[in-house]
Amino acid sequence: MTVAPTADAPLTRNQTLVLEALAAAPVPLGAYALLDRLRDQGLRAPAQVYRALDRLQARGLVHRLETLNAFVACREAHRAEGPVVFVICEHCGRARELTDEVIGGRLRGLAAEAGLALHSSSVELRGTCAACGRTAAGTDPETR
Amino acid sequence: MTVAPTADAPLTRNQTLVLEALAAAPVPLGAYALLDRLRDQGLRAPAQVYRALDRLQARGLVHRLETLNAFVACREAHRAEGPVVFVICEHCGRARELTDEVIGGRLRGLAAEAGLALHSSSVELRGTCAACGRTAAGTDPETR
DNA sequence: AGCCGAATGTTATATCATAACATGCGGGCT
DNA sequence: AGCCCGCATGTTATGATATAACATTCGGCT
Numbered sequence: 413m414t415v416a417p418t419a420d421a422p423l424t425r426n427q428t429l430v431l432e433a434l435a436a437a438p439v440p441l442g443a444y445a446l447l448d449r450l451r452d453q454g455l456r457a458p459a460q461v462y463r464a465l466d467r468l469q470a471r472g473l474v475h476r477l478e479t480l481n482a483f484v485a486c487r488e489a490h491r492a493e494g495p496v497v498f499v500i501c502e503h504c505g506r507a508r509e510l511t512d513e514v515i516g517g518r519l520r521g522l523a524a525e526a527g528l529a530l531h532s533s534s535v536e537l538r539g540t541c542a543a544c545g546r547t548a549a550g551t552d553p554e555t556r
Numbered sequence: 557m558t559v560a561p562t563a564d565a566p567l568t569r570n571q572t573l574v575l576e577a578l579a580a581a582p583v584p585l586g587a588y589a590l591l592d593r594l595r596d597q598g599l600r601a602p603a604q605v606y607r608a609l610d611r612l613q614a615r616g617l618v619h620r621l622e623t624l625n626a627f628v629a630c631r632e633a634h635r636a637e638g639p640v641v642f643v644i645c646e647h648c649g650r651a652r653e654l655t656d657e658v659i660g661g662r663l664r665g666l667a668a669e670a671g672l673a674l675h676s677s678s679v680e681l682r683g684t685c686a687a688c689g690r691t692a693a694g695t696d697p698e699t700r
Numbered sequence: 701a702g703c704c705g706a707a708t709g710t711t712a713t714a715t716c717a718t719a720a721c722a723t724g725c726g727g728g729c730t
Numbered sequence: 731a732g733c734c735c736g737c738a739t740g741t742t743a744t745g746a747t748a749t750a751a752c753a754t755t756c757g758g759c760t
Contacts, residue, residue, distance in 0.1 A: 519681060
């Protein structure tokens with residue numbers, strides 16, 4: 413989830429670079445993997461990447477996958493939504509982003525029952541995807 | 557969640573120390589915080605703590621909070637269950653562990669629909685708890 | 701031009717986690 | 731007893747992730 417954006421200024425150069433690198437990757441990328449991919453474009457230090465990621469996350473354009481310490485571009489512009497569910501394959505590393513009204517509604521309900529003013533949520537399911545389950549050791553998607 | 561234990565041998569000394577330190581703490585503890593608390597009892601290195609945590613987690617006696625990089629003792633011996641939900645206050649740092657059949661069932665359903673053979677799940681709700689919402693800046697529970 | 705705020709660049713360091721290898725201890729076997 | 735073996739442990743070093751702190755640059759505004 414990670415609450416609503418603030419204003420809608422255009423993305424800065426570094427934010428654009430980071431977002432495009434994430435959108436182009438088949439799997440979630442860590443900050444240092446992003447940095448490696450963006451050295452050519454002039455990025456030099458982790459802080460530059462983390463700053464861009466922070467702002468992209470604040471706008472809801474990027475999500476952090478807590479169980480992977482990695483980031484994905486948000487595909488479904490799921491504006492005005494609630495909790496997001498990530499489905500992650502431990503073999504091929506791919507992550508799918510879902511929303512589900514049952515989950516969303518019940519999580520909000522649980523927070524309310526617990527007296528929690530909800531700021532953000534993280535829901536991640538890990539396992540073996542269908543494609544990897546079919547092959548012996550799982551496919552290997554170029555950790556590119 | 558983090559799937560079922562293996563066998564039921566007694567806990568080793570280090571495992572016992574770590575579990576008791578977690579059970580005694582009012583908030584989730586990081587591995588290095590645990591190490592600090594256990595130096596008196598003879599623990600010296602991070603690997604010792606991480607090893608004990610790994611085994612305690614494998615038995616379901618300890619959970620890892622992914623959004624905090626920290627660990628909690630499992631209170632409710634929620635044997636033979638599914639996904640667990642953590643409710644975390646960002647002010648006081650306290651975490652509550654819940655289980656909910658609606659969430660559990662629906663997450664399993666989503667995994668199945670997505671073709672994922674579920675290995676483990678992580679569900680964390682972050683916000684401000686009732687107690688902290690009432691006070692200006694939130695209470696401060698001795699990060700002890 | 702001069703100022704301001706925001707994004708950026710840069711260096712250093714904090715924090716979290718694991719690899720790799722050596723040591724010790726207990727239980728079963730012959 | 732003596733040996734072997736598995737497993738927990740101890741220890742050192744290093745890898746991986748993230749942020750603090752401060753200098754610099756850029757664009758808009760008056």
